[in-house]
Amino acid sequence: MRPFAFVSPRTLDEAVQAMAGAGGNARALAGGSDLVDQMRVGRRTPNLVVDIKNIPDMQRLEYIPGEGLYIGAGVSCTRTGEYAPVAEHYPSIKEVCGLIGSTQIQNRASIAGNVCNSAPSGDTIPPLLTYDAKCIVVGPNGRREVPIGEFFAGPGQNVMAADELLLELVVPPPPANSSGRYLRFIPREEMDIAVAGAASMIAVDPASKRCTRARIALASVAPTPVRALDAEAALEGQVLTADVVKAASDLTPNATSPISDVRGSVEYRKELCKVLTQRTLEHCLADLGM
Numbered sequence: 001m002r003p004f005a006f007v008s009p010r011t012l013d014e015a016v017q018a019m020a021g022a023g024g025n026a027r028a029l030a031g032g033s034d035l036v037d038q039m040r041v042g043r044r045t046p047n048l049v050v051d052i053k054n055i056p057d058m059q060r061l062e063y064i065p066g067e068g069l070y071i072g073a074g075v076s077c078t079r080t081g082e083y084a085p086v087a088e089h090y091p092s093i094k095e096v097c098g099l100i101g102s103t104q105i106q107n108r109a110s111i112a113g114n115v116c117n118s119a120p121s122g123d124t125i126p127p128l129l130t131y132d133a134k135c136i137v138v139g140p141n142g143r144r145e146v147p148i149g150e151f152f153a154g155p156g157q158n159v160m161a162a163d164e165l166l167l168e169l170v171v172p173p174p175p176a177n178s179s180g181r182y183l184r185f186i187p188r189e190e191m192d193i194a195v196a197g198a199a200s201m202i203a204v205d206p207a208s209k210r211c212t213r214a215r216i217a218l219a220s221v222a223p224t225p226v227r228a229l230d231a232e233a234a235l236e237g238q239v240l241t242a243d244v245v246k247a248a249s250d251l252t253p254n255a256t257s258p259i260s261d262v263r264g265s266v267e268y269r270k271e272l273c274k275v276l277t278q279r280t281l282e283h284c285l286a287d288l289g290m
């Protein structure tokens with residue numbers, strides 16, 4: 001590994017100053033489960049590593065009714081998954097916190113690190129897309145808010161400047177009478193990269209039984225995680241019968257542009273999108289007692 005300087009600031013201002021003073025060649029360190037390996041193999045060669053875990057602003061994990069869920073950039077997947085309001089209001093976020101890597105990885109890794117790593121396969125990203133999360137980014141020019149759907153720019157790339165930091169994710173309150181679920185397919189039981197992943201979030205009006213909001217997001221089937229807009233449109237306003245769910249799921253490949261690689265072919269990935277989406281929708285409906 002190439003030599004680098006390391007700082008562990010205690011305030012957000014110190015962290016922003018450290019990033020700004022590094023000439024565009026600093027990297028933030030959260031859990032390090034991506035970064036350390038990337039530095040070891042020379043994929044990332046920062047001159048400065050800025051540890052963000054000791055910054056109180058980045059350790060915020062709070063649900064405020066009417067405002068939503070605040071997940072600081074330094075909060076581990078374990079802590080997020082064990083926070084009761086996450087299970088109550090955002091079941092798919094709880095699900096992904098429990099499937100990243102292993103228990104040891106979950107104890108270190110953060111959702112923010114998964115988002116900033118910006119892999120097409122990042123498992124936390126589809127659920128965040130279905131809940132319309134926002135990324136709060138800070139840097140020398142102040143603070144800005146980026147909808148998660150506008151955050152990703154390509155495999156391993158996002159819209160943050162080299163001297164910016166992700167401060168926290170803000171997840172709006174879910175709509176009434178809703179549920180969200182995530183499923184991925186991996187060749188092994190665990191510790192593998194998704195061949196495809198699908199998150200669904202649906203809200204249903206209890207009186208009419210019609211779907212009032214549908215969000216479907218997919219991983220590992222395009223250069224960035226993507227929303228399946230055609231499938232969403234096929235659900236909204238409908239009574240979610242088995243036929244409607246199947247027809248909508250069959251539209252998910254429209255949103256994809258997968259590659260064939262060692263994990264699966266283009267055709268296989270498209271088929272997985274249909275199957276995984278249908279199952280997540282069925283799980284959501286079961287959660288809603290339908």
Ligand SMILES: Cc1cc2nc3c(=O)[nH]c(=O)nc-3n(C[C@H](O)[C@H](O)[C@H](O)COP(=O)(O)OP(=O)(O)OC[C@H]3O[C@@H](n4cnc5c(N)ncnc54)[C@H](O)[C@@H]3O)c2cc1C
Nearest residue numbers: 028030031032033034035073101109110113114116123166
């Ligand atoms: C054995 C193993 C299994 C894994 N399994 C999975 C899996 O099942 N699913 C999956 O999606 N991923 C998996 N991963 C990848 C990794 O664990 C996740 O992406 C994790 O969420 C990264 O979080 P982290 O806190 O460790 O990030 P870090 O490694 O600390 O950071 C990741 C990247 O984001 C940047 N960064 C981090 N925080 C900030 C910030 N606040 N502001 C700006 N940039 C920032 C870093 O500079 C780095 O480039 C696995 C990794 C390992 C080693």
